[in-house]
Amino acid sequence: MAAWAETEHRPRIYGSDHDDPDPYATHPGHDYVELVGGPLDGQLLDVTALAPEERTTGALLITPRSAYGPGGRADYEPSPGDPGRWN
Secondary structure, eight states, rough: OOEEEEETTTTTTTTTOOOOOOOTTTTTOOOOEEEOOOGGGOOOOTTTOOHHHHTTOOOOOOOSTTTTTTTTEEEEOOTTTTEEOOO
16 A cells, blocks of 8 residues: 555644655644635644634634745634634
């Protein structure tokens, strides 16, 4: 089985380096939210370091792809009724 097939359905972690040996690895004791829609769709964001009130406001994230090339920003906020997903 090819290495890519083993990670095919595992979401990439937002902010993982391009040379990270496992950009799909989650860490025990960390909290993640799924990014839905936009240029970061399907990635997981580690929100462990965010205070509970910060988790209600969302985040402005740097994107590798945007309408104007790399370095754009995507504004994600919690989905109503589903704090584990940010739109």
